[in-house]
Amino acid sequence: GDAETGVTVIHMTPRLDSGPCLAVRRTPIGSEETMAELEQRLSMLGVEAVQEAIEKLARWDRVSPIGEIQDQSQATKAPRLKKTDGAVDWNRSAEQIRNQVRAFKPWPATYTNWLRTGAEPLRILLDKVSIATVSNPDFQPGQVILADGKQLLVATGSGGLSIHALQPAGKRVMDIAEFLRGYPIRAGDRFGN
Incomplete structure (x- = not known):
């Protein structure tokens, strides 16, 4: 950024x-x-x-x-923002996604879908994230690397993204520990749009 x-x-x-x-x-x-x-x-x-x-x-x-x-x-001209600009492209680097979250808060907000097995995708707004080091490069962009009750780590095109706070569709913003208590995300699950 x-x-x-x-x-x-x-x-x-x-x-x-x-x-x-x-x-x-x-x-x-x-x-x-x-x-x-x-x-x-x-x-x-x-x-x-x-x-x-x-x-x-x-x-x-x-x-x-x-x-x-x-x-x-x-001279440069800033492009007009659209709601769709908030969609996360997990092929981008962790730094680019982190900057997207920072730039698009509060509008148009940065969002992705949790692609739940056997259920409808759940739209999620990313509220607070940070860049994380990933030791295993075998994960695909958007794939959950770690969901241990206190931390949610997702693979990106380059590096990992640690999600600290998010907002599920129709709910309020919550820290990741609270979210993980109510939603059973596991390593290997995927996010995407």
Whole structure:
């Protein structure tokens, strides 16, 4: 994932997102920080940036250039998110899936299905996960490596993903120990979409 983000206040021009930058605030992204947590911090930085921009505009003579010209060669556009973007592709690396969970909390949320033997698949939202070292590379992506009552470890395309908290369809978020007491997941079971 990205290491840094920020907020920018630009002076409006006829072209979309092309005006000069009046104020910029950058901030590092915490290694476990979710979008919801980051959004709170960015809102506070946005207040500071707007205050700075208002002060600059109040002093502006409306003749001389204002702000810093944007380098259009560095411009990028973020894609519009869809609910389906939250689906876990277990062929991706554990790091990519962990970053997906962090980025899509609270929306569109990161989800997968527990492909239960002899029962309908159960939709599960992943709430808190971490990267785990896997000593046996023979597990397939999405396959449960370990479900011991306190830990749920799932194989990915590269490494393992330890699931600490999740939300079964129609239920509240629960830690993994509570989930495993009520749902009999075993090593070898599979997750997928």
